[in-house]
Amino acid sequence: MAGPVQDDRPSGAASDLPASDLAASDLPQGYGSFSRWLDRRLPVVSGFRREYVVYPTPRNLNYLWNFGALATVALATLILTGIFLAINYTPTAAGAFASVEAIDRQVSSGWVIRSMHMAGVSMFFIALYVHTFRSLYYGSYKAPREVLWLTGVLLLVLVMITAFAGYVLPWGQMSYWGANVVSNAVASIPGIGHPLAIWLQGGETIGDAALHRYYALHFVLGFLILGAVVLHVAALHVTGSGNPLGIEVKGPQDTLPFHPYYTSKDAIGVVLFLIAFAILVFYLPDWLTQPDNYVEANPYSTPSDITSEWYFAPFYAVLRAVPSKFGGLLLSAGSVLVLFAVPWLDTSPVHSARFRPLFRPAMVLLVLAFLVLLACGMHRPAGIWLALARIATLYWFLHFLVLLPLLGSIETPLKLPDSIGRPVLPPRPAPAGAGLAMPRGAVSQPLEKN
Amino acid sequence: MRRLAAPVLVAALATASLPAAAQQLQALPVTPQTWSFDGATGRFDYASVQRGYAVYSQVCASCHSLRQMTYGDLSALGLDADQVHDIAAGQPVPAGTDATGNVVLRAATPADHLRLPYPNDAAARAANAGALPPDQSRLATTIQGGPTFIQAYLTGFRDTPATVTLGAGMHYNDYVPGNAIAMPDVLHDAHVKYTDGTRATPAQMAHDVTSFLSWVAQPHLEERRRLGVRVLVYLTLLLGLVVVVKRRTWAGVRS
Numbered sequence: 001m002a003g004p005v006q007d008d009r010p011s012g013a014a015s016d017l018p019a020s021d022l023a024a025s026d027l028p029q030g031y032g033s034f035s036r037w038l039d040r041r042l043p044v045v046s047g048f049r050r051e052y053v054v055y056p057t058p059r060n061l062n063y064l065w066n067f068g069a070l071a072t073v074a075l076a077t078l079i080l081t082g083i084f085l086a087i088n089y090t091p092t093a094a095g096a097f098a099s100v101e102a103i104d105r106q107v108s109s110g111w112v113i114r115s116m117h118m119a120g121v122s123m124f125f126i127a128l129y130v131h132t133f134r135s136l137y138y139g140s141y142k143a144p145r146e147v148l149w150l151t152g153v154l155l156l157v158l159v160m161i162t163a164f165a166g167y168v169l170p171w172g173q174m175s176y177w178g179a180n181v182v183s184n185a186v187a188s189i190p191g192i193g194h195p196l197a198i199w200l201q202g203g204e205t206i207g208d209a210a211l212h213r214y215y216a217l218h219f220v221l222g223f224l225i226l227g228a229v230v231l232h233v234a235a236l237h238v239t240g241s242g243n244p245l246g247i248e249v250k251g252p253q254d255t256l257p258f259h260p261y262y263t264s265k266d267a268i269g270v271v272l273f274l275i276a277f278a279i280l281v282f283y284l285p286d287w288l289t290q291p292d293n294y295v296e297a298n299p300y301s302t303p304s305d306i307t308s309e310w311y312f313a314p315f316y317a318v319l320r321a322v323p324s325k326f327g328g329l330l331l332s333a334g335s336v337l338v339l340f341a342v343p344w345l346d347t348s349p350v351h352s353a354r355f356r357p358l359f360r361p362a363m364v365l366l367v368l369a370f371l372v373l374l375a376c377g378m379h380r381p382a383g384i385w386l387a388l389a390r391i392a393t394l395y396w397f398l399h400f401l402v403l404l405p406l407l408g409s410i411e412t413p414l415k416l417p418d419s420i421g422r423p424v425l426p427p428r429p430a431p432a433g434a435g436l437a438m439p440r441g442a443v444s445q446p447l448e449k450n
Numbered sequence: 451m452r453r454l455a456a457p458v459l460v461a462a463l464a465t466a467s468l469p470a471a472a473q474q475l476q477a478l479p480v481t482p483q484t485w486s487f488d489g490a491t492g493r494f495d496y497a498s499v500q501r502g503y504a505v506y507s508q509v510c511a512s513c514h515s516l517r518q519m520t521y522g523d524l525s526a527l528g529l530d531a532d533q534v535h536d537i538a539a540g541q542p543v544p545a546g547t548d549a550t551g552n553v554v555l556r557a558a559t560p561a562d563h564l565r566l567p568y569p570n571d572a573a574a575r576a577a578n579a580g581a582l583p584p585d586q587s588r589l590a591t592t593i594q595g596g597p598t599f600i601q602a603y604l605t606g607f608r609d610t611p612a613t614v615t616l617g618a619g620m621h622y623n624d625y626v627p628g629n630a631i632a633m634p635d636v637l638h639d640a641h642v643k644y645t646d647g648t649r650a651t652p653a654q655m656a657h658d659v660t661s662f663l664s665w666v667a668q669p670h671l672e673e674r675r676r677l678g679v680r681v682l683v684y685l686t687l688l689l690g691l692v693v694v695v696k697r698r699t700w701a702g703v704r705s
Contacts, residue, residue: 271692275682
């Protein structure tokens, strides 16, 4: 049954392949003959080794650098559980709610799969928001990592669209009325808004056609996100990771191989993340969700207040903080889209907030504004909540559109350390495993040259 | 985060308009109560849940649906296959039409969903002073105040005070907004026959049927918590291991 497997000897016995096309295998001693045979034909073994084993990583990454890996874990969970949900789901207005109930009640282990999918969204957004604010704080978006940042913001936008489409699918009251809020927001665009909303949802009302579209969109975007993650990681591996000091790697003494140093560090983060995930799935499944979504969608009964899920609350608060519908749509979308411009809005050459005495408090305020907006989005836009939402919205845009361009010219940065491996102390021998060059894209910044 | 549910549901219950202008009535606050299934280690009292099913099937089911449940789901209450089969067999459910287009009924099987009390919403409203009796599959989760509210509500019916005039078909209850609701007081002493000898007082029946509805709303509550313990024990051990691995790996690196 076994075909004639070609045994690849170092002497080049692969007579059926032209020798000139075979790059000399990068694999060092210790890899078996099958690995070498495969790697000569498809360099997955040496590629994996280069990108995930010996991959040189700044030696000073803190635990905030775990959150990219954590988001990947959450995404994998969502895609896997999502496939099982999809094969039991009915995307029709008449059948959607009952099919989700059936998943929860009658489908074997359906309740735990669905609970993981629901909690997984929250875990994904937690990881993404921490990851994004970490990048903002440490200036990870600055040259040479602008494209890396752009792919990341693109991912965030894709995830938001996917999460919204997914939330419509259970066809509960909040699903329906949440979709209605978005539909009305689109319809508020002057001139083309109303026809556009009807065209997008496939009719005057949100019904079967809209639900089919949201289902297809949700399913397809899940895999598109996976593709965008590949781009994001590819861009990361061109420039290498940033780091808390925000100065580039100058030599082998500044790096450690990804494995086993950062695989072991990520492992701690992943297990802690899974513990939080498990607590959410098994003990607090209703904590971050709206109970109203267990009431089937009813177009004739508007809930007294349409509440968003927590991960959309900051942007929902912006939407409702503006007296004009279209203005709310512009600012709400703008509050995310402004992130695309951040590498060009920030005029300071210094990366890390640690060395920027004015940017650092501004960054703390930005996180605070985000949390205030999150709280505002969970409350009716009236009284103190409306006032807070407006102040926080104002600061959000002030930070990006005024402070980022301005601070670069008025701020006096602190003195940057000479290098990552030798911030203060005299030179010392590099640890075992160090001594690999950073990728070509990672170059020292002019400012940091001594 | 269970803010919105009750106004919606209670409004649905009390749709028939009241002459509200003259009334200055307010719902009484519900006395807090603990349940056996509260907390991270809570469990259902299955004897009470089973009695609650008796109350549901003999009283509530004449107006309220449990449309998401199948007869087979009842086996998780501790009923064996024969008991579930017998319960289902006693329920005629629609089975299509005969050659002349008339609806045919057949005995239900464990795979069937619980029989609906009304053929459609219009019929349900017509029979209930214009109000639609809500489906009870998730009621204990979605109603504001949860199980404690349900129990208080079921025992909160009073004779209408002389100073109060209710709309046609409405009944007086201490705990609903406006004190008027289309649902009548349904729990009367010994109205339900309990097979385990428990005395079927209105308070007992209210407690039991609330336990039942809480189970219906979260049938996997106990299994979820049991599985959670195992997962967390495993992950905690794994955390210990990866911490050791990380420390050993980084031992030679000065931070």
